[in-house]
Amino acid sequence: MKTIVGIATPIGFGGIGIVRLSGQNALAITSKMFNRPLKPRHATLGTIVGENFTDTALVIYFPGPHSFTGEDVVEIQAHGGWHLVNRIMQTTIKHGAVPAEPGEFTRIAVMNNKMTLSQAESTLDLINAESDAELQNASRLMSGELQKLLSDVEASLIDARAQIDAYLDYPEDLDSPVVPMQPINQAKATITRLLSTANHGQMIKNGINVCIIGCPNAGKSSLFNALIGDNRSIVTDIAGTTTDVISEKITYQGVKINLIDTAGIRENASSAIEAQGIARAKAILQTADILLVVVDATTREFVDFPREKKHLIIYNKSDLCPNTPPDGIAVSAKTGKNINLVLATILKMVTTTAPAGNMINLTNERQTNLLRQAQDLLNEINPQEPLDKISANITLALSYIGKITGTDVDERTLDEIFSKFCLGK
Numbered sequence: 001m002k003t004i005v006g007i008a009t010p011i012g013f014g015g016i017g018i019v020r021l022s023g024q025n026a027l028a029i030t031s032k033m034f035n036r037p038l039k040p041r042h043a044t045l046g047t048i049v050g051e052n053f054t055d056t057a058l059v060i061y062f063p064g065p066h067s068f069t070g071e072d073v074v075e076i077q078a079h080g081g082w083h084l085v086n087r088i089m090q091t092t093i094k095h096g097a098v099p100a101e102p103g104e105f106t107r108i109a110v111m112n113n114k115m116t117l118s119q120a121e122s123t124l125d126l127i128n129a130e131s132d133a134e135l136q137n138a139s140r141l142m143s144g145e146l147q148k149l150l151s152d153v154e155a156s157l158i159d160a161r162a163q164i165d166a167y168l169d170y171p172e173d174l175d176s177p178v179v180p181m182q183p184i185n186q187a188k189a190t191i192t193r194l195l196s197t198a199n200h201g202q203m204i205k206n207g208i209n210v211c212i213i214g215c216p217n218a219g220k221s222s223l224f225n226a227l228i229g230d231n232r233s234i235v236t237d238i239a240g241t242t243t244d245v246i247s248e249k250i251t252y253q254g255v256k257i258n259l260i261d262t263a264g265i266r267e268n269a270s271s272a273i274e275a276q277g278i279a280r281a282k283a284i285l286q287t288a289d290i291l292l293v294v295v296d297a298t299t300r301e302f303v304d305f306p307r308e309k310k311h312l313i314i315y316n317k318s319d320l321c322p323n324t325p326p327d328g329i330a331v332s333a334k335t336g337k338n339i340n341l342v343l344a345t346i347l348k349m350v351t352t353t354a355p356a357g358n359m360i361n362l363t364n365e366r367q368t369n370l371l372r373q374a375q376d377l378l379n380e381i382n383p384q385e386p387l388d389k390i391s392a393n394i395t396l397a398l399s400y401i402g403k404i405t406g407t408d409v410d411e412r413t414l415d416e417i418f419s420k421f422c423l424g425k
């Protein structure tokens, strides 16, 4: 059995850099390069000795199975220079360790039942979280809420299949077999509820894409700057100033918003550059979750936009024209009037579409696709059909769900999942 090594902290310069070993030789390898004996789960200060260098480090030994991976683990907490930490890692390799693959520590932890597969996948959400909303959802996924729901689904389906298989095995015992639709429907209901959170989950994870559109000079760039609280986009009284798509991430009340400023849309662009900018604006507005349609309150000139998309009408320059129609918000990018109301409304537009109840949100595309496939198979089930076909559908649905919970994974699935992890995780 090999002993793997990886750098657990980000590559860069920091106060501390951690080299982590996992495997049966973790302790033996460390003892060849550290001058103090190690006591289980005690931090020991000593000297790491490498080729032509030494460092003072804090070293902790976690004997398996009570460790992160379930194997013997050693953490070397050295000074956080990327070259130094790399050299410490090379020293462990010289003494017999092998470099870990991306996500290999977590993969071993899953193999040793230290965490479930869906929990392992959620660690990525936790690490990559950039807002409170993401963090909250990721911690619930990590704590096993998704696993619990899907384990219940698996149990219902296994129960249903067992009843059907009993009919198939002893058909002579039963005059009229009844397909157990109750557990099947229960499983379907949970899957449907989970899938209904996927859009919202994606929005939490990737941020709400908010695209600012409108006629030239309506004040789109001024609004963009006011919303991000920075002078990022160029503002002039010359129509056609913004030609490129400019975007900036902000968080409002713990939710990530990706704000996008675009070129003003008009028929007769004054240059080839502006024409390209308008084409880009038209393309990007299709990908938006919410459109902020900016209208100059003094001219009331509207741009054409897809009305079926979620949108919010902004009457800007309300400082010049206080009476604005009731179908939009009166804003002044200049004075800052109602800027916060715009953000609050964006959030409300999203949260009113949030799935009801206190459900966790699906954020992972792989998991979502697998659940959709399982849902299709369960939807196909018709109690009038032959029992063996129903049983086969359930088996296949279970295999899709098992690729999330870990009850039915192959090496390829694991490779796919863990390739998204960083080295040393």
Ligand SMILES: Nc1nc2c(ncn2[C@@H]2O[C@H](COP(=O)(O)OP(=O)(O)O)[C@@H](O)[C@H]2O)c(=O)[nH]1
Pocket (backbone or CB within 6 Å): 214, 215, 216, 217, 218, 219, 220, 221, 222, 223, 234, 235, 236, 237, 238, 239, 240, 241, 242, 264, 316, 317, 318, 319, 320, 331, 332, 333, 334, 335
């Ligand atoms: N009075 C007033 N002028 C504004 C306001 N917002 C933008 N402007 C002015 O309108 C002109 C066009 O603004 P800009 O943000 O570049 O518009 P864009 O072409 O839609 O991006 C500039 O001269 C701004 O100073 C506002 O709320 N009130």
Ligand SMILES: [Mg+2]
Pocket (backbone or CB within 6 Å): 220, 221, 222, 234, 235, 241, 242, 262, 263, 264
């Ligand atoms: Mg502009």
